[in-house]
Every structure is written in structure tokens, then in C-alpha cells.
Amino acid sequence: MLNVPETSSFAGVEAPFLSLSGVRKSYPGVVALDNFSMEVAPGEVIGLVGENGAGKSTLMKILGGVVKPDRGTITVDGIEHDQLSVEGSMNAGIAFVHQELNLFDNLDVAANVFLGREPLRAGPLKLVDRAKLREMVGSLLKRVGANFSADTPVSKLSLAQQQMVEIAKALSINSRLVILDEPTSSLPLPETEKLLAVIKGLKADGISVIFISHRLHEIERVADRVLVLRDGILAGVLPKSAIDHDEMVRLMIGRALKARTAVSMQTPGAVALSAQDIRTTTYPHHPVSLEIRRGEILGLAGLVGSGRTELARVLFGIDARLGGEVYTDGKKLGLHSAADAVANGIFLVPEDRKLEGILLDFPIAQNISLPDMPAHSKRYLVSVRSENKTAEKQRSSLGIRAPSVATRTGSLSGGNQQKVVLAKWLAMNPKIIIMDEPTRGIDIGAKAEIYNLMRVLAEAGVAVLMISSDMEEVIGVSDRVAVMHEGQISGILDKDDLSQENVMLLAVGKKPRLAKREPEGR
Amino acid sequence: MSKKDIGLLLLILVVGAVVAAINPRFLLPINLANTSNLIGLFGILSIGQAFVIITGGIELSVGSSIALLGVLFIDFIATRGMDWPVAFILILILGGLIGLAHGWLIARLKLQPFVVTLCGLLIYRGVARFYTADGTAGFAFGQNFPTLEFLTAGRTYGVPNSFIALIVIMAIMWVVLHRSVFGRYLYAIGKNEEAARFSGIRTGRIIMAAYVICGVLTALAAIYFAMYTRSISPASHGNFYELYAIAAAVLGGFSLRGGEGSIVGVILGTILLQELQNLVNLLGIPSSLNFSVMGGVILIGVLVDQQWGAFRTRRRLVRAARAEPSTEGQRN
Numbered sequence: 001m002l003n004v005p006e007t008s009s010f011a012g013v014e015a016p017f018l019s020l021s022g023v024r025k026s027y028p029g030v031v032a033l034d035n036f037s038m039e040v041a042p043g044e045v046i047g048l049v050g051e052n053g054a055g056k057s058t059l060m061k062i063l064g065g066v067v068k069p070d071r072g073t074i075t076v077d078g079i080e081h082d083q084l085s086v087e088g089s090m091n092a093g094i095a096f097v098h099q100e101l102n103l104f105d106n107l108d109v110a111a112n113v114f115l116g117r118e119p120l121r122a123g124p125l126k127l128v129d130r131a132k133l134r135e136m137v138g139s140l141l142k143r144v145g146a147n148f149s150a151d152t153p154v155s156k157l158s159l160a161q162q163q164m165v166e167i168a169k170a171l172s173i174n175s176r177l178v179i180l181d182e183p184t185s186s187l188p189l190p191e192t193e194k195l196l197a198v199i200k201g202l203k204a205d206g207i208s209v210i211f212i213s214h215r216l217h218e219i220e221r222v223a224d225r226v227l228v229l230r231d232g233i234l235a236g237v238l239p240k241s242a243i244d245h246d247e248m249v250r251l252m253i254g255r256a257l258k259a260r261t262a263v264s265m266q267t268p269g270a271v272a273l274s275a276q277d278i279r280t281t282t283y284p285h286h287p288v289s290l291e292i293r294r295g296e297i298l299g300l301a302g303l304v305g306s307g308r309t310e311l312a313r314v315l316f317g318i319d320a321r322l323g324g325e326v327y328t329d330g331k332k333l334g335l336h337s338a339a340d341a342v343a344n345g346i347f348l349v350p351e352d353r354k355l356e357g358i359l360l361d362f363p364i365a366q367n368i369s370l371p372d373m374p375a376h377s378k379r380y381l382v383s384v385r386s387e388n389k390t391a392e393k394q395r396s397s398l399g400i401r402a403p404s405v406a407t408r409t410g411s412l413s414g415g416n417q418q419k420v421v422l423a424k425w426l427a428m429n430p431k432i433i434i435m436d437e438p439t440r441g442i443d444i445g446a447k448a449e450i451y452n453l454m455r456v457l458a459e460a461g462v463a464v465l466m467i468s469s470d471m472e473e474v475i476g477v478s479d480r481v482a483v484m485h486e487g488q489i490s491g492i493l494d495k496d497d498l499s500q501e502n503v504m505l506l507a508v509g510k511k512p513r514l515a516k517r518e519p520e521g522r
Numbered sequence: 523m524s525k526k527d528i529g530l531l532l533l534i535l536v537v538g539a540v541v542a543a544i545n546p547r548f549l550l551p552i553n554l555a556n557t558s559n560l561i562g563l564f565g566i567l568s569i570g571q572a573f574v575i576i577t578g579g580i581e582l583s584v585g586s587s588i589a590l591l592g593v594l595f596i597d598f599i600a601t602r603g604m605d606w607p608v609a610f611i612l613i614l615i616l617g618g619l620i621g622l623a624h625g626w627l628i629a630r631l632k633l634q635p636f637v638v639t640l641c642g643l644l645i646y647r648g649v650a651r652f653y654t655a656d657g658t659a660g661f662a663f664g665q666n667f668p669t670l671e672f673l674t675a676g677r678t679y680g681v682p683n684s685f686i687a688l689i690v691i692m693a694i695m696w697v698v699l700h701r702s703v704f705g706r707y708l709y710a711i712g713k714n715e716e717a718a719r720f721s722g723i724r725t726g727r728i729i730m731a732a733y734v735i736c737g738v739l740t741a742l743a744a745i746y747f748a749m750y751t752r753s754i755s756p757a758s759h760g761n762f763y764e765l766y767a768i769a770a771a772v773l774g775g776f777s778l779r780g781g782e783g784s785i786v787g788v789i790l791g792t793i794l795l796q797e798l799q800n801l802v803n804l805l806g807i808p809s810s811l812n813f814s815v816m817g818g819v820i821l822i823g824v825l826v827d828q829q830w831g832a833f834r835t836r837r838r839l840v841r842a843a844r845a846e847p848s849t850e851g852q853r854n
Contacts, residue, residue: 318720342722356720359713361781370710371721373703380702424721 015078017042017176017208018063018094023072025058028413032058033232036072040177043206045199047223049216049248051471054229056212060179064096065089092177095170099182101162103154110137110150113169140168143205144198160191167198177208196222214303215508216245228252249500253472268479269294270329272463273315273346273432278324280310283487287324290482290489292432292463297454299478300467301503307487308467309351312434315465316348317341328431342371345431349421349438351467353414357421360410364402365391367409368424394423399449415446422453433457434465439473451477471500485509523786526775526827530790533823537797545804555682557800559675562684563746564766565792569695570739571767572788573732576699576708578715578780579628579635581736583620583642584767588760590650591617591744596659596754599667606670614741620646621737625730643764650756660753674749684746688789691739696785708732712781769820770795775827794819 016039023036033055040046050056061067062074065084074081076092084092103112110133111118119132137150146164154162163183170178183195192215199222202209213219219226226238228251236251238244272294277287288311292298300308313319315326317338326333328344335341341348350356358367369376369387376386391405398419402412409420418438425433435454439447454477458464468474474481481493483506491506502512523531542548567584574581591613598609620642627638676683699705707728710718719725748754772778773794774787798819802812 316720337724338719339722339724348720350720355714356716359710359717361713362710366706370706370718370723373706377703380704381697382701382703382706 016040016075017077018092019075020062021073021075023059023062023069023074025062025067025069031232033062033069036229036232036234038227038234040208040210042176042208043203045203045209045211045222045224047219047226047243048210048212048229049214049219049226049252050229050235051252054252055232056229057181058232059229060096060181060212063089063094063179090173093173093175094177094179095173095175097163097166097170097178097180097183101159101166103162103165105153105155108151108153109141109148109157109165109168110134112154112165113137113140113150113172117172136172137168140171143171143201144168145194145201158191160194163195164198167202171202171207175207177210178202179210179212181212182214183211192218216248219243219248220245253500268296269461272328273465274327274330275311275315276325276327278311278314278326279322280307280314280487281319281322282310283307284322286487288484288487288489289324292465294461294463295458296479297458297464297466297477299474299481300465300484301469301471301474301481302484302490302507303469306484306507308484309436310487311484312348312351312436312465312467315341315434316346318348342428345429347371347425347428347430347433349418349425349433349435351436351440353417353421353440354410358409358417360408362409363406364395364400364409364412364420365405367420368394368405368427371424372428390427391423394427398423398426398453413446415442415449418442418446418450422450426457430457430462432463432465434467436467437469438466439468439470447473471503474503475500483507524775524784527784527786527790530774530787530794534790534794534797537794537801541797541801541804548800548804551680553800553804555677555680557796558685559682559750560799561793561796562682562686562688563743563750564763564770564796565688565789566684566691566746567740567743567763568767568770568788568792569691569785570736570743571764572771572774572776572783572785573695573699573708574635574736575768575771575776575778576712576780576783577729577732578712578778579729579732580639580768580778581624581733581740582636582639582764583624583646584736584740584764585760585762586643586646586650587617587620587737587740588744588747588763589754589756590646590653591741592748592754592759593650593653593659593756595745595748596661597653599670600659600661600665606667610670610745613745614738617737617739617741617744618734619737621733621735621740622730624737625733628733629726629729647756650759654754654756656757658753658755671749674746684750687742687746691742692785692789699785704728704731709781712779714781766792766795769816773820773823 019037019039021037023033024031025033036055036059038046048056048059058067062069063084065086065088068083074084076084081088104115107115114133114137118128119136121127121129134150141148141150141164144164144167146161146168148157148161154165157165167178180199196218199209199211211219211222220243223243224240226243226248228235228238228248230252238247270293271291273292275288275290277289279285279287286307288307290311300311302308310319314321317335317340326335328346333340333344335344338348354360359370362370365387368391373382376383376390388405394400395402395405400412400416400419400423402416409417412420438454439450442450451473454464454466458479466474466477475498478498479495481498481503482489483491483493483503485507486509490509491512493502493506493512497512497514502514505512538548547553567588571581571584594616595609595613598604598612599606624635624638624642627633628635673683678686699708707718707723710721710723711725711728715725747760751759770791771783771788772791774783774789774791776783776787795816798816799812801807802809802815807815
């Protein structure tokens with residue numbers, strides 16, 4: 001283990017443990033990370049912030065050796081590499097604690113920490129040395145300040161405790177850099193405190209930490225230095241003295257909101273869809289009510305896991321609802337399946353395009369016609385001519401870039417695949433269209449086209465419900481924004497109150513700062 | 523016909539030519555008629571199996587159903603004196619009900635097709651044996667059903683009527699699978715059931731319909747087999763027939779994951795299997811090796827097909843790489 005440096009902030013005094021220089025990584029259609037350089041000193045806590053898609057996960061993948069950078073160098077302990085392998089990353093002492101926990105909850109803590117690396121007893125049978133294992137895990141648990149023992153089953157632990165097990169696991173390989181990817185996003189406040197204490201403990205042991213979080217106040221409290229990523233480039237570095245909430249936000253957003261489309265001029269029409277006291281299986285005790293008007297784009301914001309997708313799936317009839325009713329144009333629906341929703345003009349552009357949105361192996365034309373086969377058939381036989389006619393029309397109006405409508409949909413780019421998903425619903429004259437993360441994994445150009453399309457739809461009187469985790473998108477595109485927090489709608493923001501800060505406050509269950517009126521919602 | 527089908531057809535012709543060269547009896551009308559009769563019988567049940575496999579499912583109870591429904595059919599007309607057209611319809615309905623039960627358990631109660639139909643395989647075999655008290659079901663001496671016998675075991679201009687029945691069913695099912703909305707739904711479900719559901723297709727009903735079609739065609743095949751053998755010992759009748767059907771589908775280009783395959787393919791698969799059976803007989807290979815020959819040929823066929831596919835993918839990638847040399851960081 002290295003010596004603990006005297007100064008906590010990196011100032012070039014100590015040789016950095018890790019440094020990246022000029023790293024670039026591009027995927028087809030998007031540069032995920034460009035000309036990125038950073039240095040991590042021993043015992044330094046680096047806060048890494050940025051919006052979704054800013055390049056944080058690409059950076060993590062490069063450090064983990066999962067992804068090979070296009071160019072640039074990675075220097076570990078003074079040795080320069082073009083890339084790290086997964087093994088090389090592990091041997092260098094880089095450990096990850098991911099947002100999703102990777103524990104086996106049918107095993108106890110000790111078994112999880114040393115899974116596959118158990119200390120063995122002497123002898124030909126190679127039995128696991130339980131006593132030694134427990135002792136080793138016990139000392140690791142003490143280091144992370146855990147208040148549970150090594151033989152506790154993981155299924156009995158709280159989320160924060162499980163996170164501690166993950167950190168113990170990370171430490172068990174003699175880590176020198178622990179990367180925490182949004183470790184607090186699912187933790188309640190008191191548990192978060194414990195985790196921040198653990199980070200301070202790691203630092204005291206001379207272990208470097210990269211702490212990724214959307215919760216800027218936590219970053220303020222523990223980071224020695226903050227790196228801000230935006231659109232794949234390093235937008236700014238804040239030394240300890242300059243770490244400030246508003247400054248981080250400014251750097252994260254950086255520019256004028258590109259996503260803003262022509263804001264609707266017309267006043268929204270009558271209520272197109274009304275959901276009353278919907279209870280989903282994920283949040284059975286939290287009924288949700290929501291109204292969407294004709295001609296408006298209603299944004300639905302919230303943290304991952306706040307119940308947005310679950311609500312959308314229920315409104316589309318894919319998931320059964322435990323209670324509540326759905327009305328369109330004031331009429332109660334017998335909504336028992338997606339087929340019922342489609343028959344009533346409620347369409348969903350699902351979150352997972354490749355699994356739920358399209359059939360990758362089908363040609364474009366057959367994907368577009370699939371929900372509307374009765375219209376493309378005579379006496380139960382498919383009319384290929386009618387299918388192709390509709391597909392051609394949609395291809396030219398949406399600008400789907402493909403050699404022909406007979407092209408296999410799976411060979412298209414993400415943006416064009418998404419347009420195929422949209423095309424199949426647009427061909428059927430939607431009344432209500434729900435879009436779950438409609439621009440995820442799509443390049444900037446196609447994004448703008450999809451935003452415009454949503455506006456055109458709204459102007460034609462369609463009610464649009466857009467679920468999005470992209471703050472810029474939520475604020476730029478929506479006429480109103482409903483924010484969900486732990487299964488409930490924590491508030492609805494009108495245009496005047498629409499700000500990143502207010503959305504964030506509602507998303508974590510706090511009161512927004514409203515301009516004129518009393519707070520509405522619950 | 524797809525490239526795959528043409529390849530299979532060529533294989534059938536080559537094997538036929540080789541067998542004919544070694545043993546000219548292969549081309550005798552009597553041999554061709556017998557083989558085409560078997561192709562007709564197995565083809566009908568293979569088409570049924572094909573509909574289930576397209577959805578990504580499997581139907582393992584075919585052989586046992588053939589035993590049970592065959593026993594019932596002979597019992598109805600020979601012992602109980604039922605009019606044969608009535609018994610005929612009744613058996614088809616029973617087959618459909620078996621399919622409906624399987625489809626319901628699979629689509630509505632979300633049981634795995636393998637498990638449901640494996641249980642069917644065991645249950646129907648047991649019921650068939652119990653029904654005849656393990657005896658043989660057959661016709662009494664001198665019992666005749668001229669029309670039924672003509673339709674099932676008779677010939678028209680030397681062509682077995684069972685083969686003609688297969689051609690008719692094949693034509694109908696080709697339209698259903700390759701031209702109808704229902705067929706489109708079947709492929710969509712086989713490719714990606716979730717995406718089909720998200721497109722508003724009532725996937726449960728479509729899957730159940732596939733099992734009903736399989737059940738009805740199996741029942742029809744059961745009647746043909748019963749009239750072909752004329753006596754049924756329920757302990758062995760129809761043993762392994764589901765595997766003939768699955769093998770025919772796999773040879774014909776079906777994927778057991780669903781969403782792939784054609785009617786022409788499954789028929790060509792059936793023809794090849796029967797040709798191999800015939801080959802074993804004509805070339806003096808010990809008939810005990812029958813299954814081994816079939817298994818070996820299927821394995822080689824699938825292997826060649828898969829390797830060929832991998833080879834083509836590699837070749838395409840190499841070409842694509844040459845077409846745009848080292849575009850590091852410039853791809854848009």
C-alpha cells in the first residue's frame with residue numbers, strides 16, 4: 001500500500017496513481033469521449049458528474065478494460081498503456097462498485113466477498129477454509145464500518161449494507177482505486193451518511209476514489225476535486241476550494257438548451273387521457289392519477305426506479321393494474337391488454353427498442369404494418385402492396401434512411417430503428433402516444449428530428465406523454481412536466497416553473513420553488 | 523423456394539441417384555408408392571409440428587396422441603359401430619382439444635412447452651394402453667370400410683391417396699403460413715414475442731391456435747396411420763413419431779428458437795428422412811442402425827448449414843472491412 005499523501009488535493013507533488021491523456025472513444029454515429037485527460041493521486045477522492053450520455057460510463061468501461069479507446073494513453077504507476085484489459089485493470093488495483101449490486105442473495109456475506117477466490121485448507125480435497133475466510137471478511141467489514149457479521153445472509157441486509165459488502169469485495173483485491181458508480185442513488189439519507197463515512201475511511205487508507213453521483217451535495221461534501229463531463233468532453237475541473245453546486249450545474253448544462261423546440265403556441269385541448277388512481281404491481285400502495293390533454297407534450301421525469309415505466313406499461317395494457325381506471329375522451333376503457341390499448345388509439349414507444357419496439361429480423365415494411373394487419377389484408381390474406389405503400393409513405397415523411405422498405409430493420413442505425421417504431425404508430429393516426437426514453441442511444445441529428453416530430457404530432461392534436469431521464473430533453477421539449485418520486489407524482493410543473501432545479505427537487509421528493517402560485521400536487 | 527430449400531432438394535436428388543445406382547429397385551413403382559405413402563403420413567404430422575415450432579414451442583406428445591387417437595378411431599368404427607365420417611370428425615375434434623389444452627397451459631398459465639407436451643406424451647400413452655387393456659386394437663375379420671379405406675390407404679393412378687392428401691394440406695397450410703395475417707403473426711411471435719405483444723397482437727390466442735392446428739393435423743395423421751397399419755398395439759404404435767416431425771422441421775431449416783422455417787422446407791425434410799429409411803432397407807444396412815443413420819445425417823446437415831452460415835458472415839465482414847479501410851474515429 002502506498003503512503004498517505006500529506007496534501008489531499010492533487011497538485012503534482014506526488015506521482016499520480018493513474019493518469020489518462022488524450023483519450024477518445026467513438027461509437028458509430030456518436031463520439032462518446034473525446035480528448036479526455038485526468039490524473040488521480042493516491043488517496044484522492046474525485047467527484048465525477050455529468051448528465052446521462054455525457055461519457056461517464058464510457059470512461060468507466062475504459063478504466064475497467066471492457067472498452068478499448070480509439071486513441072490516447074492510460075498510465076498506471078508510471079507505465080503507459082494504449083488500453084487496459086479486464087485483467088490488467090484488476091491487477092492494477094482498480095475496483096468497481098456498480099449502481100446495480102452484483103451479490104448472490106442466497107449466499108452469506110463471506111461467500112460473496114471471496115467468491116471464486118476462497119482460502120483453501122491444505123490437503124487434496126481443497127476444502128474451503130471457513131475459519132480463515134470469516135476472519136478475512138471480518139477484518140474487511142471492520143474497515144468499511146459494517147455493523148453486521150460475515151455469516152449474515154445477504155438477503156437479510158439493507159441496500160446500504162449490501163453496498164458495504166460490495167465495497168468490502170472491492171477492497172479484498174487490494175484495490176488502490178475504487179470507482180463508485182452512483183452508489184447513493186437508491187439509498188435513503190441516513191444510509192447515505194454511512195456510505196460517505198466509508199469513502200472518507202478509504203481516503204485515510206490512501207486509496208483513491210472516483211465517486212460518480214447525480215447528488216451534487218454529496219459530491220460537495222466528500223470530493224477533493226470535481227471533473228465535469230459534457231457531451232464526451234471534459235467541461236471543467238473544480239479544485240476543492242471551487243466546488244460549488246451551482247457551478248457544477250452550470251458546467252454540466254453548459255450551453256443554451258439545444259433540445260428546446262418551438263414551444264406550442266396553441267392552448268392545449270380537452271383531456272385526451274385520464275388515469276385515475278392507477279396502482280402498479282411495483283408500487284401497489286401508491287395510486288397515481290394523471291391527465292394528458294390533446295395537443296400537449298407532457299414530460300414525465302423522475303429518477304430511475306421512480307415508477308415511470310411501470311405507469312406507462314399499465315397505461316398501454318402490457319402490465320395488469322392492481323386498481324384504478326383509464327379514460328380516453330371521458331370514456332372508461334376496458335383495458336386488459338396492449339391490443340385493447342392499440343384499438344383505442346393509445347400507443348407506446350417502449351423503452352427497450354430492440355426487445356420491445358421492433359422485430360430486428362423483420363423488414364421495415366413488416367414492422368410498420370404489424371400492429372395494423374387488418375387494414376393491410378383482404379379476407380385474412382396479407383396485402384403486400386398495401387404494406388409497402390404505407391411503409392414508403394412513412395419512410396419519406398420520417399426520413400428513414402434505408403435502401404428500401406424491404407431492408408432488415410436490425411441493420412439500421414439506432415435513430416432509424418426508432419423512426420420505424422414511430423412510423424408504425426404514426427401510420428395508424430394516434431390519439432395518445434406514450435414515449436419511454438424516445439431518444440436513448442440516438443445521435444444528436446436524429447434526436448432533433450424526433451423532437452420536431454413530437455411537436456408536429458402535438459400540433460395535430462395528439463396527446464404526447466414523454467418519459468425521459470435526460471433533463472435537457474424534459475425541459476426543452478415538454479409543455480408541462482410531471483415528476484415522479486417513489487411511485488407517486490410528486491408534482492406537476494407548468495412552463496413558468498419549469499427548471500432543472502425544480503425537476504430535481506421534485507424527483508428527490510422535496511418541494512419545488514414556484515414562481516407565483518402555491519405549490520400544487522402532493 | 524429459398525436457397526436452403528434448393529440445397530435440400532439437391533441433397534435429396536443426389537442421395538436418390540446414389541441409391542438408385544447401387545440398387546435399381548429404388549425406382550420401382552412399388553417402392554416409390556410405398557415411400558410416398560410414408561411421406562404423406564409423416565408429412566401431415568410434420569406440418570402440424572412446424573406450426574408449433576414456428577412459435578418457438580415444441581410438441582412432444584405427437585406419437586402418443588397418434589396411438590391414443592388411433593385406438594379410439596378403430597374402437598369407434600370397429601367395435602362401437604359408429605359411422606366412420608362421424609368418428610372421423612370426432613377424432614379431429616379430440617385432437618384439436620388436446621392441442622387447445624396444451625396451448626392454454628403454455629400461453630395462459632405460462633408453463634414451458636417442453637414440460638407440458640412431455641407430460642402429454644406420458645399421459646396419452648398410458649391412457650391408450652389402459653383403454654385397450656394393453657391389447658391390440660384392430661378390425662374383425664371381414665370388416666370393411668371401402669370408402670374410408672380408399673381415401674386413406676387407396677391409390678389414384680398409382681399415387682397413394684395419403685400422398686395426395688398431403689399435397690392438398692400442404693397447399694392450404696402454405697397459404698396459411700406464408701400468405702395470411704395469422705401466419706405473419708406466427709412469425710412475429712416466433713421472432714420476438716415481446717415485440718409482437720407491444721404491437722398489440724393477442725399473442726396468447728395465436729399460440730393456442732398453433733397448438734390446435736398441430737392437434738388437428740396429428741389427429742388426421744393418426745387416422746391415416748390407423749388405416750395403414752389396421753391394427754394398433756398401443757404400447758409401441760407411434761413411438762418416436764414426434765421426433766421424426768421435429769427432425770424433419772430441423773432439416774427443413776426451422777429454428778427451435780422459433781420464427782424461422784417454411785412449409786416447403788418441412789416437406790423436403792420429411793422426404794429426406796423417408797428416403798434415408800428406404801436407403802437403409804435397400805442397401806442392406808442392418809435395420810437396427812436405422813436411427814443411427816438418421817441421427818448422423820441430421821447432425822451433419824445441421825453442422826454444414828451452421829458452418830456455412832458462419833463462413834458467409836465472416837466473408838461479409840471481411841468484405842465490409844475492405845470496403846472502408848481503417849475509418850478510425852470517422853464513422854458517422
